[in-house]
Amino acid sequence: MAVQWKRRLARSKAGYLFLLPWLVGFFGLTLGPALASLYLSFTRFDLFRAPKWVGAANYVRIATDDPNFMASMRVTFLYVACSIPLKLAVALALAMVLNRGIRGLPIYRALFYLPSLLGASVAVAILWRQLFAGDGLVNALLANFGIQGPSWISNPHYALWTLVLLSIWQFGSPMVIFLAGLRQIPADLYEAANLDGASRPRRFFSITLPLLTPVIFFNFIVQMIDAFQSFTPAFIVSRGTGGPVNSTLFYALYIYQEAFSHFQMGYAAALAWILLLLIAAFTAFSFLSSRFWVYYDA
């Protein structure tokens, strides 16, 4: 047995050697810190003094005695629930327009993709601040129609929606994936449907949509995981406060505040683990549900 093992190891040594950079990265930069954060989530840790074990106290406080946790949950779920369907709808609509074989398609594709490249950046979030401020461009446009708009970003009723809008604007990457998915649908299905006299909506709902479900599913999962962790836009637009009145207190922003403004690293680690579990649960649920609505055989 041992000899066999040894021989196998010798044979695969080169393989492991080549894997080494990745292994070092995985253990040193991903798994190690993740386990450390799991440990820290059971401690009280202020960065300078050694962590102090407090058992499940952090988790108990999150569950029973933290109004900001509930506020940030509400904001984050609202954001995820609103931004993803809208973003995917916009992405699909544009992909279908672009799929009609317009001339200069690569140029349009690149142009529409551009916001996605910029979207998560600080510069765009600052631009958003300017657009939706009380005396910003949006209100200047509305003024032409005699509408006096509020200061969108500093009003608790609207601030979150400006961020949802920012997220929808970054439809580029799901759009490109939809475009590839649309190309995969066999043309003969449409021909047959045409012969049978199927209307355009009918063709969309009976051919395009069902055959596109794997792509929709993929986009949905990727975007959902991303949206749960959204941080930059809220951080920049609210200047790190999550305000006004916690209306843009994204969960990731709340973790940041606890960790780096209040130096409660242990508590922040516990919050982070809850986010991880939540995302895992939603992803698992999505996969389970996919059996009922994703059609894999084209």
Place this chain on the structure above:
Amino acid sequence: MNVRIDRRQFLLTGVAISAAGFSARRAVAADARLRMAWWGGKARAELTQKAIDLYVSKHPGVQVETEYLGWGDYWARLSTQTSGGNSPDIVQIDIEYLADYATRGVLLPLEPLIPKPLDVSDFQPDLLGNGKVDGKQYAVPCGVNAGALVLDKTAFDEAGVALPDHNTTWAQFESIMAEFTKRTPRKGMFGSTDASGSEAVLETWLRQRGKQLYHPDGTLAYDQTDMTGWFEMWEQMRSSGAAAPAEVEALDHGEVDSSLLSQGKAALAFENSNQFVAFQSLTKDQLALAPYPKVDSNSKGGLYIKPTMFYSISSQSKNPQAAAELLDFILRDPEATVILGGERGVPASASVRERLRPKMDAAGDAMVDYIDGLGDLAGTLPPPNPPGGSEVTDALIAASQEVAFKTKTAAQGAADFVEKAKQILDRAK
């Protein structure tokens, strides 16, 4: 001779060469490579950089890297750097954090460096005392300031409204500001900012009524009734147009550049006197200083003269001697102190203050005059904030917004806030 280098030797030689290069570079720079960090805006950055450039030009071979950020980001970064063992040599420290940092052993006790190279012999003893923790000098004060209204005098003149002064009461303040909002020709400008979320202004208001923020034992020294009165006063100011409405106020994030005064949305800001320089550098209008309003004409002023901020040397510094030399230059050199002026407050060294006075610009004069003219409006220093204090500060901002946006009544907002503040303090004990 046949030289053959196989792969292993080749690699080893490469490693040896780069290691040699690395250590050589370190040897040259080791004598004086310093890092200095502070929070603050553009004006502070420019002045400080100028003073440091002067130092470097006089001390060839010394390299000084500077890092500066806004208030919130600064503390996030400094704590991360410090826990990673990578703290800058010279750090700017606020009284709120001084004890936290000193007791955790990340600041250097300065006694071995005093009086040479760091000479603080003519610093005001009580100010120097504020830089001590457990009897050891961990920090030296940059200067002094006091709470002050920074007023846009040009805008007041335009509107034909007289500025508030040393005797203005809160009630008079409200009518002056409402009058301003009505009469100013500038579009979208209000008289006052809404300072209901400012702990410093709340503190002054409490002190005028014989109370304070915290008892010496670190418990909350005011109650729900006080807070209800506070929130109601500001509600009245908003409804009479004296103070900016919630939506406008929410754009102010407590930094000079986002302040409503700098944005031209309010004619004044509740600030500290040394920030006059930063505000004046952002506008062409002429600015002026005045104390916060009083509860009534006989009440105390509620203000106090305090160290603006401190410099400390990190215990992680590899070159504390060089750091102390630079610090001494910044605090006492005749040329450097003129460059820096009073941007970090009126200097704490008596000789520097004397030397500086004739060379000060209008902004500097206004600041020194303000501090000297406070008289009995200024009282004694309050006890330092307890642990958890900075979280209470944040909670007050959130509570003030809830009331201003009318998601809660003044009474409800006050009750919830006091409850929350007590919880935070309990937990932080």
